[in-house]
Amino acid sequence: MTRTDSPSRRPRVVVIGCGFGGLEATRALARADVEVTLVDRTNHHLFQPLLYQVATAGLSAPAISAPIRHILRREIRRGRVTVLLGEVVDIDATAQAVVLDDGARLPYDHLIVAAGATHSYFGRDDWATHAPGLKTLADAFELRNRVLRAFEQAERHPELREQALTFAVIGGGPTGVEMAGTIAEIARHTLPGEFRRIDSRQARVVLLEGADRVLTAMPAVLSQKASEQLVRLGVEVRTGCRVTDIDAEGLSYETRQGDEVVRHRLDTRTVVWAAGVAASPLGRCLREAAGAELDRAGRVIVQPDLSLAGYPEIQVIGDLAAAMSHPAKGPPTPVPGVSPAAKQMGRLAAANVLRRLRSEATRSFRYIDYGALATIGRKAAVADVAVPMLGSLRFSGWAAWVFWLFVHIYFLIGFRNRLMVLTDWAWAYWTFQRHARVLVERPTPPTPPATPARAS
Amino acid sequence: MTRTDSPSRRPRVVVIGCGFGGLEATRALARADVEVTLVDRTNHHLFQPLLYQVATAGLSAPAISAPIRHILRREIRRGRVTVLLGEVVDIDATAQAVVLDDGARLPYDHLIVAAGATHSYFGRDDWATHAPGLKTLADAFELRNRVLRAFEQAERHPELREQALTFAVIGGGPTGVEMAGTIAEIARHTLPGEFRRIDSRQARVVLLEGADRVLTAMPAVLSQKASEQLVRLGVEVRTGCRVTDIDAEGLSYETRQGDEVVRHRLDTRTVVWAAGVAASPLGRCLREAAGAELDRAGRVIVQPDLSLAGYPEIQVIGDLAAAMSHPAKGPPTPVPGVSPAAKQMGRLAAANVLRRLRSEATRSFRYIDYGALATIGRKAAVADVAVPMLGSLRFSGWAAWVFWLFVHIYFLIGFRNRLMVLTDWAWAYWTFQRHARVLVERPTPPTPPATPARAS
Known part of the structure; x- marks a missing residue:
């Protein structure tokens, strides 16, 4: 099915989307002998769990976004990964190529679709x-x-x-x-x-x-x-x-x-x-191109190993996937649309690509649930943390807030951003101020004809 | 000419624009017994000398912008200053009122116009x-x-x-x-x-x-x-x-x-x-409303005391003013469009308003030139600093760059921003990295009809 048996070149893996799932998959693949191309609409990986802080003027945009090229600079230098800024408009599952907005085609031997979700207004x-x-x-x-x-x-x-x-x-x-x-x-x-x-x-x-x-x-x-x-x-x-x-x-x-x-x-x-959350329109592309089944939210229903029925070289992960977790015992359970799940899917998808290249059997996805956290405001949060052997630990208030703080800073990409966020928050905590209270006006229109102030 | 002799209320001063000149004037006026209203199109004071750093991904927007309300919070709390977000579309010099974009009129006894400049494409x-x-x-x-x-x-x-x-x-x-x-x-x-x-x-x-x-x-x-x-x-x-x-x-x-x-x-x-730089369109408003004379760049030609000929209650300052400096000896010289000049004009305009209220004579503007600084890049800058009694000191290279750095950080509004900029620059200096490398994409359009993921 895949064309990876040609000895003349390294297998090509295309990853669509650099969210939590796509980034994790790319990093894992870059350690192997494959040629990875990562395509994203933007130039940065966004730490979405803190996006509400940008919306409420608590953090600046750069504090929660890291340039993809910078995150992957070692992999790029070693010649393992190519990063492209572009929008995927179609997937040609028969010819095994991804189609970009300018009509360019990226051929692939394996494809990982991690295009995420957007908001849905339920038809309104x-x-x-x-x-x-x-x-x-x-x-x-x-x-x-x-x-x-x-x-x-x-x-x-x-x-x-x-x-x-x-x-x-x-x-x-x-x-x-x-x-x-x-x-x-x-x-x-x-x-x-x-x-x-x-x-x-x-x-x-x-x-x-x-x-x-x-x-x-x-x-x-x-x-x-x-x-x-x-x-x-x-x-x-x-x-x-x-x-x-x-x-x-x-x-x-x-x-x-x-x-x-x-x-x-x-x-x-x-x-x-x-x-409302709806899966990326790429779900519909996969339905048309590869007969993928979608659920009510437009998410792609995947096989236990995250691949597409009939197209083992295509895997769908993250918020775009309607995946099931297959625990060691007990029935399969649906996987929630959270970042740890996306990361775990990214790692499994990369490992399954490598297994296929070695003609080994792929593994089913098993979601390890570390619990859930939500913050409400200053010193207010709720936590439901899975503790191995002990079951779950539930707490709220100040302790949950501090816990939330450290978990989020720990997972922020890059030492630099962690430091930025930490100082921003320390500042906000003591002063109650929010430093990003900046309205960005529309670009100023050019001035109507006036005579030159100075010559160019 | 002005209606400040009514004993029943405090004189109303309107300041248009919260750049370096407008902010300085507002602060000076807030110390006196007048009612100041500051109108600006945006909610922040922008430290324009560092704007190129935002454009080149070295600084985030909040690092060089401070909310006007926060800068003036003490004056607002003391009931001295009202800050309004709005665009001035006209000035009615006869009725002594400023007209806002929604048609609202702000009556004034004294007016300080500090609307600045924009770029000009010389008619193209x-x-x-x-x-x-x-x-x-x-x-x-x-x-x-x-x-x-x-x-x-x-x-x-x-x-x-x-x-x-x-x-x-x-x-x-x-x-x-x-x-x-x-x-x-x-x-x-x-x-x-x-x-x-x-x-x-x-x-x-x-x-x-x-x-x-x-x-x-x-x-x-x-x-x-x-x-x-x-x-x-x-x-x-x-x-x-x-x-x-x-x-x-x-x-x-x-x-x-x-x-x-x-x-x-x-x-x-x-x-x-x-x-190309052209003065704000408010210059033309003043020409129509008060017969103000404009120079080739659309700047308002002001009297030695920064007021308008025939309208002593209107003063124009900053980049919108074609002002002359009147030194103790020697002929008047044109004032450059730099931030120290705008600040000095702001202080004089405020002082002249207060002098008029006390029926004293106003003073002419005298620009104190501390020199000029320009940075070129890492460890590269040129400086031309006026040293009292000694004339001017000219230097370039690393020393000028360090000097430039401290001058700019010193003048940044608010301790917090200074600290932010300093850490950002220290980081950039050691790592050569620019942390604000973030492309902000256009807002995502809503997803085409998909069935609900979860109910609202």
């Missing part, structure tokens, strides 16, 4: 304008601008005050909880005293969740703790909400009281979308 | 697309993206290699010299070894200047030193060039050899515009 794409999500740095800047501008609007326009000072976050998963908690913190601790006409502490932050509790992926007891900590920070937590409409002036949602549907309206101009 | 606004300038953070991000993308393009498209690896900087003033030197440094020291198909050190950086030397505001001997240091960094310095056209594929320029005009063409996709 018109909501995107009013309720941006949080997946890329550009998204984070957009949200940062909207949150900061809302307070400025309230100061400038007394008639809009109430609406401008109302913030809605849709979706009570980790991102929603983090965004709501941090916006409340900004209103209560960072901005007070910096306005003349408004009291920023009067801002309302409303968190809307469809299920009956926030952080549904966590044990109920921790959801409860998270809710309590959110309320303490000043967030209004509303569960069992179904959002029915979002427009420029606010949003409508429904709740149920017994059999009765109650309709609500919230006047706000700042809505954060943290509700 | 179509060049803006191909050759962005450097005035705002958005400009810096645009340039950063272009410079980083050029290397990526060269790696991906062998046929474009030569063109992609050619960088043109138009204008040999401080910004042009800094940009050219730093791009050369990136190509020669930051990126080598991170590409497979290109050698980044082969990049050409061409600096085009219209006059017969770079840094024309400095003594000729320092221009010579700067040129030498640029050449050592790998920059091709071309003086006496008149740019005649810029398009997507490169630029055309002319030089003179005796009476003959020689035409040249440079194939490049990355052009930095550091040539």
